[in-house]
Amino acid sequence: MGCNLKDIAPAEQTNLKALAGKRVGIDAFLTAFQFLTTMRDRSPQGDGMPLKDDNGNPVSHLMGFLHRTATLLAAGIKPVYIFDGQSPELKADEMAARRERRLEAEAVHKEALEAGDFALAQKMAARIMHYSPQMVEETQQLLDLMGVPWVTAAAEGEAQAAVMASKGQLDVVATQDWDALLYGSPVLVRNLMDEGTKRYGRMVHAQSIDLQHLLNETGLSREQLVDLAIMIGTDYHPGVKGIGPKTGLKLIKQHGTLEAVCEAKGQDVPERLAEIREIFLNHPAVEVDDADLVQGQVDRKGLIRFLQEERQFSQRRMDQAFEKLTEGGYLREGGQTSLFSFDG
Numbered sequence: 001m002g003c004n005l006k007d008i009a010p011a012e013q014t015n016l017k018a019l020a021g022k023r024v025g026i027d028a029f030l031t032a033f034q035f036l037t038t039m040r041d042r043s044p045q046g047d048g049m050p051l052k053d054d055n056g057n058p059v060s061h062l063m064g065f066l067h068r069t070a071t072l073l074a075a076g077i078k079p080v081y082i083f084d085g086q087s088p089e090l091k092a093d094e095m096a097a098r099r100e101r102r103l104e105a106e107a108v109h110k111e112a113l114e115a116g117d118f119a120l121a122q123k124m125a126a127r128i129m130h131y132s133p134q135m136v137e138e139t140q141q142l143l144d145l146m147g148v149p150w151v152t153a154a155a156e157g158e159a160q161a162a163v164m165a166s167k168g169q170l171d172v173v174a175t176q177d178w179d180a181l182l183y184g185s186p187v188l189v190r191n192l193m194d195e196g197t198k199r200y201g202r203m204v205h206a207q208s209i210d211l212q213h214l215l216n217e218t219g220l221s222r223e224q225l226v227d228l229a230i231m232i233g234t235d236y237h238p239g240v241k242g243i244g245p246k247t248g249l250k251l252i253k254q255h256g257t258l259e260a261v262c263e264a265k266g267q268d269v270p271e272r273l274a275e276i277r278e279i280f281l282n283h284p285a286v287e288v289d290d291a292d293l294v295q296g297q298v299d300r301k302g303l304i305r306f307l308q309e310e311r312q313f314s315q316r317r318m319d320q321a322f323e324k325l326t327e328g329g330y331l332r333e334g335g336q337t338s339l340f341s342f343d344g
Helices: 028-038 060-074 089-115 118-125 133-145 157-166 211-218 222-232 245-255 258-265 273-281 300-311 315-327
Strands: 012-014 023-027 078-083 150-152 172-174 187-190 206-210
Touching: 023 028, 023 157, 028 060, 028 078, 028 133, 028 157, 060 078, 060 133, 060 300, 060 315, 078 133, 078 157, 089 118, 089 273, 133 300, 157 172, 206 211, 211 222, 222 245, 222 258, 222 273, 245 258, 300 315
Parallel strands: 023 078, 023 172, 078 150, 172 187
Antiparallel strands: 012 206, 187 206
């Protein structure tokens, strides 16, 4: 999740209707993990893992992407999914720590199943979800059948989306990861699909955070915002001990740079600081042609074959998706794929 800027970032409430007509870049990996951790076997003796078809293949990711994408299209939103590429070497320690936590959870999950403790097994299952290369490929195939553009990033997905947004190729970046602001996304939207739901007993609202407004309100430059984030802690550095968002904001405004803050506080300057700054300020990104970001045609027959015939999706689930696609103007009432060209 990167750096948490919640305490200093002014946010405005938003919703799907407000984003109609906008091209929205969506962090595919974070989205997939939402589906995998919520749509899973929680039956009395379930293992807590993703739902499967009759052949034992996971389908939760496909169920989720079908429903969400159809919902976005019905709302007039133009989604573009961004998939992670190769993680930066600077993130190696963080990735190793995540793997270690996953291995520990897998061991507990296995022991719980053997002991018949299905409640514990299901709890651990949420911690060992893996969006496999096969799942990624299946998701991309689904998006192709729905005519929805997708991009594989050079490195971090939310960073690729941020770079594209900064170039005007995307209007908004939708992700839970605050780092999209550090990478330069002009607008970040969080909780996009959770608007009106409850989480931990509280109502969830979609939030829009404008980068320039954040910089104006805090009085920081983007470079100083990155320094502040490094102080708080990111995926590339654990942060400076004892400094949170509000304290960090005061210090960076007082001293100007992270080096100056460390000198004033008697702290060591983070190792590889120049590289960490560079990864945020000039993140590697693939070049994407504008023509590749245009919504294509929906392949109704292909979707039926891919989801219903090959993966046993119910008629009800398919009908719901097609109803939304029809509502968005991507299918004719008679069920045939629209013949007009989408202009993006």
